[in-house]
Structure formats: C-alpha cells, structure tokens
Amino acid sequence: MSELVEIHNLKKSYDKRKDALHDLTLTLPRGRIVGLLGPNGSGKTTLIKLLNGLLVPDGGEILIDGEKPGPSTKAKVSYLPERTYLKNGATIRELLSYFQDFYDDFRTDRAKEMLAALRIEENARIRALSKGTREKVQLILVMSRDASLYILDEPIAGVDPAARDYILRTIITNYNENATVLISTHLITDIENILDEVVFMKEGRLLLQTSVEEIREEKGKSVDAYFREVFAC
Numbered sequence: 001m002s003e004l005v006e007i008h009n010l011k012k013s014y015d016k017r018k019d020a021l022h023d024l025t026l027t028l029p030r031g032r033i034v035g036l037l038g039p040n041g042s043g044k045t046t047l048i049k050l051l052n053g054l055l056v057p058d059g060g061e062i063l064i065d066g067e068k069p070g071p072s073t074k075a076k077v078s079y080l081p082e083r084t085y086l087k088n089g090a091t092i093r094e095l096l097s098y099f100q101d102f103y104d105d106f107r108t109d110r111a112k113e114m115l116a117a118l119r120i121e122e123n124a125r126i127r128a129l130s131k132g133t134r135e136k137v138q139l140i141l142v143m144s145r146d147a148s149l150y151i152l153d154e155p156i157a158g159v160d161p162a163a164r165d166y167i168l169r170t171i172i173t174n175y176n177e178n179a180t181v182l183i184s185t186h187l188i189t190d191i192e193n194i195l196d197e198v199v200f201m202k203e204g205r206l207l208l209q210t211s212v213e214e215i216r217e218e219k220g221k222s223v224d225a226y227f228r229e230v231f232a233c
C-alpha cells in the first residue's frame with residue numbers, strides 16, 4: 001500500500017522575498033500519530049493549509065491517498081484549524097446534526113459519548129462556552145469522523161491539563177488503525193507519549209523526520225529535550 005500523504009518539492013511564498021515553504025519533500029505513512037514540530041514561523045500552518053486545499057502551492061505537489069487536495073480529499077481529511085470556526089449562535093446539538101448531514105463518516109454516538117465524558121451539555125450555545133470548552137467541542141467534532149487523515153493544528157493549547165489527558169486518550173482511541181493523525185503543537189511534553197514519529201521543520205524546510213523511539217533510544221532524550229537542543233536560540 002502506498003503512503004497516505006506524499007509531498008514532493010512543495011513551495012509556497014506569501015511574498016516574493018521569502019518562502020514560507022521551500023522545496024519540502026515528506027511522506028506520511030498510514031496508521032501513525034505524527035507530531036509536526038518547529039519554531040514559530042517554520043511553516044507548519046502553511047503546510048497544514050496546503051494539505052487542506054485552503055492554499056494553493058507555488059510549486060511541487062501534494063498527494064493524499066493518491067489525489068491532489070480538493071473535494072474528494074476533503075471527504076477523507078478531518079481538520080481542526082488553529083482558530084475556532086463554530087457558529088456562535090448554534091447549540092452543540094445543532095452542530096452535531098450539521099456535521100451528521102455534512103459528513104457521511106460522522107459518528108454522532110461517538111461525539112455524544114465524548115461530550116458526556118467531559119460533562120458538556122448538548123443544549124449549550126457556543127457563545128456561552130468558555131474558550132477551552134469551545135476548543136474541546138471542536139476537537140470532539142473533528143475526532144468523531146471516520147477519516148483517513150486527521151490534521152490537528154494546536155489541538156490542546158486552550159484546554160486545561162486534566163482535560164488534555166482525556167483529549168489525548170480520545171485521539172488515540174478514536175482513530176482507526178489505517179488512519180494517520182498529524183498534530184502541530186508547541187506543547188511537546190504533553191503530547192509526546194502518544195506520538196509515533198515526529199517531523200521537525202525549520203525555516204520552511206524539513207529538518208528531520210524520525211520515530212519517537214529513535215530519539216529516546218539513540219539520543220537518550222525526550223522529544224521535548226531533543227527539540228530544545230536542536231532549536232536552541
């Protein structure tokens with residue numbers, strides 16, 4: 001079976017003086033949880049937007065399950081953006097039905113179970129929720145799809161530490177073994193226990209792609225400690 005994501009010589013610049021992504025080549029296998037890590041401005045969100053078809057590359061190619069980002073890949077990719085996009089006036093129950101109508105692979109029962117575990121009321125309106133609860137709701141909606149690729153941009157930044165553990169467990173238990181989860185975050189210590197591998201980006205380029213096991217065994221370090229060493233200012 002081919003790799004789930006193949007990226008070849010990808011290039012993107014917002015202005016001519018500097019490339020946000022420069023000749024990036026990367027593959028993501030199926031069935032892995034991958035940390036997309038790098039300092040501020042290294043190109044993580046740009047890559048994520050390109051994977052979701054929200055930006056168009058200036059050069060190179062992205063293939064998801066053999067297809068360029070577009071309507072048919074959108075049906076296979078479940079995306080948690082950096083910022084919340086939920087309609088403020090909607091209740092959670094309305095959002096569940098909206099997701100059910102919109103995505104064939106949405107599992108309402110799974111979403112309800114997670115909402116109940118985090119004691120989030122389905123009657124609540126989004127505008128009445130705290131920022132962290134809104135983020136939890138959004139992540140629950142994204143993880144309740146049976147997607148091939150989950151792309152999570154900073155999924156736990158606004159969530160309290162106790163809920164982080166539940167959310168990370170939710171991520172591990174709610175994706176099928178052929179799916180891949182790509183997680184961009186600066187909270188490396190919090191997530192490194194669930195990661196299979198990491199991609200380090202620097203200045204729009206791939207610096208390193210390796211398994212977490214290799215960092216632990218060969219470098220004798222946690223991913224967080226290794227990241228701090230590699231990117232020391």
Ligand SMILES: Nc1ncnc2c1ncn2[C@@H]1O[C@H](COP(=O)(O)OP(=O)(O)OP(=O)(O)O)[C@@H](O)[C@H]1O
Binds near residue numbers: 015020
């Ligand atoms: N809309 C934009 N217009 C102009 N430049 C942009 C835009 N978005 C990103 N950039 C630039 O592209 C580069 C990569 O930014 P990007 O947001 O992809 O990085 P990032 O790794 O996600 O950063 P962070 O960790 O801070 O979220 C940076 O130099 C940034 O200033």
